[in-house]
Amino acid sequence: MxxxxxxxxxxxxxxxxxxxxxxxxxxxxxxxxxxxxxxxxxxxxxxxxxxxxxxxxxxxxxxxxxxxxxxxxxxxxxxxxxxxxxxxxxxxxxxxxxxxxxxxxxxxxxxxxxxxxxxxxxxxxxxxxxxxxxxxxxxxxxxxxxxxxxxxxxxxxxxxxxxxxxxxxxxxxxxxxxDVSRVSNPRFGVDHTVTSILEKTQVFFQGSCCLLIVRDKESGAYFLRTIREGDAKHSVNAEWIDAEAATPLVALPQNRIVVHNSAIWPKLSPFAGAAVYESTEGRWNKHEEAACESLAELLDARSFISAPVSLRRSEGRIYVFSRQAGFRKADALFLSHIAAQAFPVIENIELLDRMASDAASQERQKIALDIHDTAIQPYIGLKMGLSALRNKAAADNPLIEDLDKLADMAAKVIGDLRRYAGTVKNGLGKTEQVLLMVLRQQAAQARDFYGIDISVCVQGELNVSDRLTAEILQIVREGLSNICKHTFAHHGAVKLECADGLLRIQIENECDGTQSVEFQPRSITERATALGGNAQVTRKTSGGTSVHVEIPI
Incomplete structure (x- = not known):
């Protein structure tokens, strides 16, 4: 700003x-x-x-x-x-x-x-x-x-x-x-940073498509990222492709910058074709015309520019294709400047991200053990004590039903804590199904313990990283906790949506019949601010409360 x-x-x-x-x-x-x-x-x-x-x-x-x-x-x-x-x-x-x-x-x-x-x-x-x-x-x-x-x-x-x-x-x-050299929010991860760079590059050159293909030097595997014009539901993760499919994209030599423009009419063909900048010679030549023409036909593009991308553990090329506009030699050279400026920064982010992940893995092991020793064991003792009281009670004791209910609740809490400890120890999955599963578990827990029916709705595809998924779960958990502990509502809803470059989280509850008090959830607001977003509370016409969180992605 x-x-x-x-x-x-x-x-x-x-x-x-x-x-x-x-x-x-x-x-x-x-x-x-x-x-x-x-x-x-x-x-x-x-x-x-x-x-x-x-x-x-x-x-x-x-x-x-x-x-x-x-x-x-x-x-x-x-x-x-x-x-x-x-x-x-x-x-x-x-x-x-x-x-x-x-x-x-x-x-x-x-x-x-x-x-x-x-x-x-x-x-x-x-x-x-x-x-x-x-x-x-x-x-x-x-x-x-x-x-x-x-x-x-x-x-x-x-x-x-x-x-x-x-x-x-x-x-x-x-x-x-x-913009491309700016360090992204570490909570979003490297994949989000690379996707953001490709989006900005595609918009700058007004291309129809932007591709990044890299080959891992150790395993030899190829990974492809694709950003298309007008496609708002692209994935932030790289896709693995086999070597045969990647061959046309990596056929150009690694030390060459390429600009290719197909002729609109056959009579103008002498003014079109491919121009290759040899970084070793420092001048433009006419090479690789056949490979460039076949690549343009394969991807249904009239023109494209390409520059090499070289990293410590991988190498590849970045492409910008266009079905209409023609590219200049200056555009191809500037694309190489973008690659030289942005991807070394990404490599540093990846190194820091790996170091942080390793440290986080060790910390998760420690937290999992602490959860078992300080949280699960006391609940196990509580369940055993409740079972002992249940055995001492006579058959006509009026507290038997309450004791059974408390014992079942303690057993469910023990199961939830063990699942949570396993999630902390092994790390959170990266799929959208895992996010929905955990959200539904939280909603079921609110229904069983507090009698509040929480509906979960996810509109469209989220396409968020594992770190951002963890932040989403924490925000939703805090919002549901506020509903359960500070209201008398019997119904609530959680809605998630990715649109217009924003992740929107809406946590709302019905009118509980009490006088509403102005408040701002401190924990949710701090988490949203740390992610570059904001949180606000609105009052619905029916008297309910709705917490809106917007996070730029």
């Missing part, structure tokens, strides 16, 4: 600077005409009104930028500038007016703030308006002037939008490199 606020502040500062320069430009134009009106032909009452109108427009935009209005960040402003400049040129001697230079202001502001495409549209519109201003009154002697000024506007406009587009593109690339 701090980085986002910094970016917005920089854009606002640019908008204020441009607004000040626009105001200065409008005032200077009026002063120039006022000081030397004879320098221009056709100066009349409407022309003066036009200059005053542009000053008022510039002043209004300046005030809007000072107040932080959303309009000040709109693309409409530079298009309004183009319209004003077209009118000023038209009513100040047409193609003979030196105010045609004002078009450069709109070209510069659009290209340096919005990039090449927007700047190109503004440039073409400016040239078209300037030419239209002289079509009705241009004589044969004025055609060279029209052609020269239009060419001058187009040439220098192109240079401006090229440099402006390069600046915007550089900012986007720096932002992506910053």
């Amino acid at each position: 701090n980085e986002l606020d910094t970016g917005l502040a920089a854009d606002a500062a640019d908008a204020r600077m441009v607004a000040r320069m626009r105001l200065v430009l409008s005032v200077s134009a009026l002063l120039a005409v006022f000081v030397d009106p004879s320098g221009l032909r056709g100066i009349g009452g409407f022309t003066w009104l036009l200059f005053f109108g542009y000053i008022l427009h510039s002043l209004a935009v300046y005030v809007a930028t000072q107040l932080g209005a959303p309009f000040s960040q709109s693309k409409l402003i530079h298009w309004l500038d183009v319209c004003w400049y077209g009118l000023i040129v038209l009513f100040t001697d047409g193609i003979h007016s030196f105010f045609f230079l004002f078009f450069f202001f709109a070209i510069l502001t659009s290209s340096f703030r919005w990039g090449f495409n927007e700047g190109a549209r503004v440039t073409l519109a400016s040239v078209g308006l300037f030419a239209a201003c002289g079509l009705g009154s241009t004589t044969e002697q004025d055609l060279p002037r029209l052609l020269l000024r239009a060419t001058f506007l187009l040439a220098f406009g192109y240079m401006s939008i090229h440099w402006g587009g390069s600046k915007v593109e550089l900012k986007r690339r720096l932002a992506l490199l910053r």
Whole structure:
């Protein structure tokens, strides 16, 4: 959020600077005409009104930028500038007016703030308006002037939008490199970090698919990760594939960066094909065209870029495919920079994750033993004591039913504790079925011990790591504990959903007939905050309470 606020502040500062320069430009134009009106032909009452109108427009935009209005960040402003400049040129001697230079202001502001495409549209519109201003009154002697000024506007406009587009593109690339090199939340694990990098890479290049295939150097096994455009239900875990299926993806040499563009028409085939950058030679060559063409046909892609990925224990390649847009050599080189920047960080995360897992495994062994000695054994003693009391009681004793119920409850607690100790000792499974099984066990325990019916609902696929699964169980366990201990409700619900890049957990209970008290669950809030999310409590119209937890994934 701090980085986002910094970016917005920089854009606002640019908008204020441009607004000040626009105001200065409008005032200077009026002063120039006022000081030397004879320098221009056709100066009349409407022309003066036009200059005053542009000053008022510039002043209004300046005030809007000072107040932080959303309009000040709109693309409409530079298009309004183009319209004003077209009118000023038209009513100040047409193609003979030196105010045609004002078009450069709109070209510069659009290209340096919005990039090449927007700047190109503004440039073409400016040239078209300037030419239209002289079509009705241009004589044969004025055609060279029209052609020269239009060419001058187009040439220098192109240079401006090229440099402006390069600046915007550089900012986007720096932002992506910053994002992919950032250490992910360790609770999410390495798989989530790799998936996040592939997602950001696919979005940056606007590709239809992003692939990462790696081969383990020790076992020789191949693992594939796939991110497709518009697919919100991709798995965060790598998939094993056999060597035959992986052969087309690893056929390219490891030291080569590749860009391939298929020809749209056969006549344009000399301008398409594959270009390979040899990292050892430092130059581009024409190699591997047959392998690239077959790979593009196999994956139904018109173009793709690829770069090698080298890690300590594995190696492979990263691909970005596209069915429409063509890629440039600069895109392929930047993809190699992404791989060189991000994957060494992932390797460090994996090393730290392995060290943490080993330490956690040892700690789990110790906790399992502690649970057996300090929790299970006392319950076993309690059950034996209850059994002894039951044997001493006479057949007509009114407490026999209660003693049997307490003995059964103690037996269930012993079973739950033993299962929990086994889970702690062996680690939590990574499948969604394990999560559902544990949630249903918690719901059954709440029903047996407290008489509260808890429904469990999981919408869609969760696709979360084992560490995040453990955090989910802790949050739900705490929420159910709050319902059981602090309310008189007889019904509740737990809902989980992964959508729009968020994991949503909703724990709710019905109205219990008591006066509701404002509260914020401290443990749940702290866990959600540690995962980068948030938790909030809402009151339903029926009087019940609902705890909403959102965690970005």
